Amino acid sequence: MSEPTNETIQVQPPLEPELKASPAAENQALMFALAGWLIPGLGHALQRMWGRALIVFVSVGLLFFLGASMRGNVFTARGNDAFDKLGYIADLGTGSFYFLGRALEQDGADVSHANGDYGTRFLATAGVLNLLAALHAFEAARGRKA
Amino acid sequence: MTGGLVLSHFQAFLIFAAVVSVAFGFLGRRQPKDRVRYILWSFFLFLVVGIGIGWLMFPFSR
Numbered sequence: 001m002s003e004p005t006n007e008t009i010q011v012q013p014p015l016e017p018e019l020k021a022s023p024a025a026e027n028q029a030l031m032f033a034l035a036g037w038l039i040p041g042l043g044h045a046l047q048r049m050w051g052r053a054l055i056v057f058v059s060v061g062l063l064f065f066l067g068a069s070m071r072g073n074v075f076t077a078r079g080n081d082a083f084d085k086l087g088y089i090a091d092l093g094t095g096s097f098y099f100l101g102r103a104l105e106q107d108g109a110d111v112s113h114a115n116g117d118y119g120t121r122f123l124a125t126a127g128v129l130n131l132l133a134a135l136h137a138f139e140a141a142r143g144r145k146a
Numbered sequence: 147m148t149g150g151l152v153l154s155h156f157q158a159f160l161i162f163a164a165v166v167s168v169a170f171g172f173l174g175r176r177q178p179k180d181r182v183r184y185i186l187w188s189f190f191l192f193l194v195v196g197i198g199i200g201w202l203m204f205p206f207s208r
Contacts, residue, residue: 055168059166066151066153114155119150
């Protein structure tokens with residue numbers, strides 16, 4: 001066992017405090033996220049991330065269009081159980097597409113066939129993907145992701 | 147079935163995997179080369195996992 005020495009303990013300097021965005025920048029980031037939710041890709045477009053904006057818009061739009069074309073279920077707030085409510089939250093993630101889908105829906109859902117069921121999954125995925133993109137736009141505006 | 151787009155399970159699966167992989171690639175990576183690699187890798191994993199789970203469920207399908 002080594003003998004104790006009189007070496008002084010090196011104290012590490014405190015780490016630099018994490019750079020915090022100003023309240024105005026935080027509000028702007030929140031606005032980008034809301035814009036991105038309402039119109040898929042807008043949160044990125046406002047930050048001049050054109051490629052990401054286009055891909056988000058096309059991806060969410062395509063999934064939603066295919067889901068609606070397959071007569072998937074566009075859930076409403078008046079769900080019967082927890083799964084309906086979760087489906088509603090996921091569908092609502094598509095922002096304006098959800099309201100457009102509800103307004104243009106003519107024949108209604110048909111989940112008695114497999115394609116209607118696939119469509120329901122496509123619609124939910126479109127919503128969750130858009131929420132993820134809106135979160136990404138929010139983080140990018142705060143300088144956390146690029 | 148009256149009206150509506152009709153896709154087979156596999157066609158729906160391929161479209162789903164492709165669209166989600168492209169979105170993940172663009173959101174998750176910045177450089178074009180990294181994006182392409184990420185998209186291909188993600189798409190490949192979707193296929194492998196999806197078909198793998200399908201085969202795992204095969205013994206219980208009847």
